[in-house]
Amino acid sequence: MKTKKALNKISAATVAARPFVYRNRILHCDGVSLATLAEDHGTPLYVYSSSQISQRFQLFQQAFASRPHTVCYAVKANSSLAILRLLARQGAGFDIVSGGELERIRRVHKPALKKVVFSGVGKQAWEIDAALKADILQFNVESEMELDLLAARAQALGIRARFALRVNPDVFAETHPYISTGLSEHKFGIDIKSARAIYRRAAKSKWLEPYGVSVHIGSQIRKVDPFAAALARVTALVAQLRHDGHDIRTIDAGGGLGIDYSDAPFDAAHQVDRYATALTKGLADDRAHLLLEPGRFIVAQAGALLTRVLVVKKNGSKTFVITDAAMNDLIRPALYHAHHEIIPVRQPTGKAANITADIVGPVCESGDFFARDRAIANVKPGDLVALLDAGAYGMTQASNYNSRPRPAEVLVEDTKVTLARRRETIRDLLAPEVL
Ligand SMILES: Cc1ncc(COP(=O)(O)O)c(C=O)c1O
Numbered sequence: 557m558k559t560k561k562a563l564n565k566i567s568a569a570t571v572a573a574r575p576f577v578y579r580n581r582i583l584h585c586d587g588v589s590l591a592t593l594a595e596d597h598g599t600p601l602y603v604y605s606s607s608q609i610s611q612r613f614q615l616f617q618q619a620f621a622s623r624p625h626t627v628c629y630a631v632k633a634n635s636s637l638a639i640l641r642l643l644a645r646q647g648a649g650f651d652i653v654s655g656g657e658l659e660r661i662r663r664v665h666k667p668a669l670k671k672v673v674f675s676g677v678g679k680q681a682w683e684i685d686a687a688l689k690a691d692i693l694q695f696n697v698e699s700e701m702e703l704d705l706l707a708a709r710a711q712a713l714g715i716r717a718r719f720a721l722r723v724n725p726d727v728f729a730e731t732h733p734y735i736s737t738g739l740s741e742h743k744f745g746i747d748i749k750s751a752r753a754i755y756r757r758a759a760k761s762k763w764l765e766p767y768g769v770s771v772h773i774g775s776q777i778r779k780v781d782p783f784a785a786a787l788a789r790v791t792a793l794v795a796q797l798r799h800d801g802h803d804i805r806t807i808d809a810g811g812g813l814g815i816d817y818s819d820a821p822f823d824a825a826h827q828v829d830r831y832a833t834a835l836t837k838g839l840a841d842d843r844a845h846l847l848l849e850p851g852r853f854i855v856a857q858a859g860a861l862l863t864r865v866l867v868v869k870k871n872g873s874k875t876f877v878i879t880d881a882a883m884n885d886l887i888r889p890a891l892y893h894a895h896h897e898i899i900p901v902r903q904p905t906g907k908a909a910n911i912t913a914d915i916v917g918p919v920c921e922s923g924d925f926f927a928r929d930r931a932i933a934n935v936k937p938g939d940l941v942a943l944l945d946a947g948a949y950g951m952t953q954a955s956n957y958n959s960r961p962r963p964a965e966v967l968v969e970d971t972k973v974t975l976a977r978r979r980e981t982i983r984d985l986l987a988p989e990v991l
């Protein structure tokens with residue numbers, strides 16, 4: 557476990573909860589003004605701090621330093637090539653869920669393919685083939701049918717497949733019902749009670765290598781006890797599997813550690829420490845190589861969605877602040893009623909009164925909102941505002957709804973700005989269509 561010394565190396569002092577702070581009354585990401593970024597790159601714009609991402613990754617590395625482990629960052633949280641490369645260069649592995657995500661890893665850092673775990677309930681033959689040829693670390697298999705498909709593809713290609721069953725531990729973890737995955741009523745994983753028999757059957761195939769056990773109970777989980785409970789069940793299963801003669805090399809604890817989306821977020825270092833303590837409590841087995849799949853915790857607070865106010869209008873008693881970003885750019889509030897702090901780029905003076913408004917986008921849906929009845933600075937058309945904690949499941953869930961081009965993305969490193977993705981054009985949108 558983490559020593560006191562390691563904790564001091566990267567701590568609350570070095571990892572600010574967020575890299576977005578006011579300097580001379582202008583909101584900055586690290587050393588760069590968001591007003592300048594808007595001028596140079598337009599809005600809506602995703603802005604990420606690379607030092608924040610690196611530091612959070614290092615928090616995990618530190619917290620688990622005393623045992624063999626690999627942090628397999630969950631690509632779905634933010635799959636920007638620039639971010640994947642940043643993490644790969646620091647030794648990250650990756651949790652992928654599609655052939656597309658596999659290709660992203662291949663593009664940024666081929667050696668990292670050896671540290672890839674492949675999750676997902678509906679893997680297709682072409683995706684399995686690509687992953688087998690890439691020699692990924694392990695397939696996290698979610699059904700017996702998938703195991704049969706994996707064996708068939710492995711045989712066809714003459715490549716033995718290392719697999720872990722993703723077990724469903726039937727552990728409740730409090731989060732939004734759409735992102736909870738660890739109960740038997742969910743589509744994910746294989747009932748932990750049937751796992752032993754499935755390993756026994758699989759071991760008979762010369763194309764399947766029982767390699768690990770994996771679990772993932774959901775996302776945005778704030779209490780750490782459910783992680784310990786899930787791992788305790790996994791550890792008990794691993795003991796049985798070893799008894800049955802399977803050489804289980806990895807235990808994959810999944811991702812899911814939640815962040816604090818409030819206006820005064822808690823200390824990240826402390827959270828990772830609590831998480832590591834809980835996992836260690838649940839994990840009695842110390843022979844296995846531990847895999848971790850954090851996504852949100854690494855990137856969410858490193859990112860903001862920068863947007864400009866287009867219109868402020870009143871309908872009856874309500875005030876609406878309409879921004880140039882919309883639900884297609886950041887769907888979390890519409891989809892999960894998720895809370896994101898929304899702050900002006902120009903810091904209001906102490907005396908300025910707030911207004912209470914709905915902050916909404918231009919999309920033709922009443923569900924297109926970022927906040928409802930929110931106290932916010934008295935912004936005017938042309939003003940810039942930032943939606944905080946948008947680095948995870950922001951751009952990756954963006955769409956072209958209403959034929960809106962998706963935002964550009966920039967990565968900030970101290971005072972250096974790198975364009976990670978250019979703004980989409982209408983031409984990009986129309987390119988695949990056939991008339
Ligand atoms: C299998 C798996 N691993 C890792 C993650 C990453 O989760 P989070 O971003 O909550 O850490 C997810 C998403 O919930 C997932 O489905």
Ligand SMILES: N[C@@H](CCCC[NH3+])C(=O)O
Binds near residue numbers: 735775949953
């Ligand atoms: N999309 C969700 C997280 C999903 C996790 C996927 N396994 C969110 O924005 O919170």
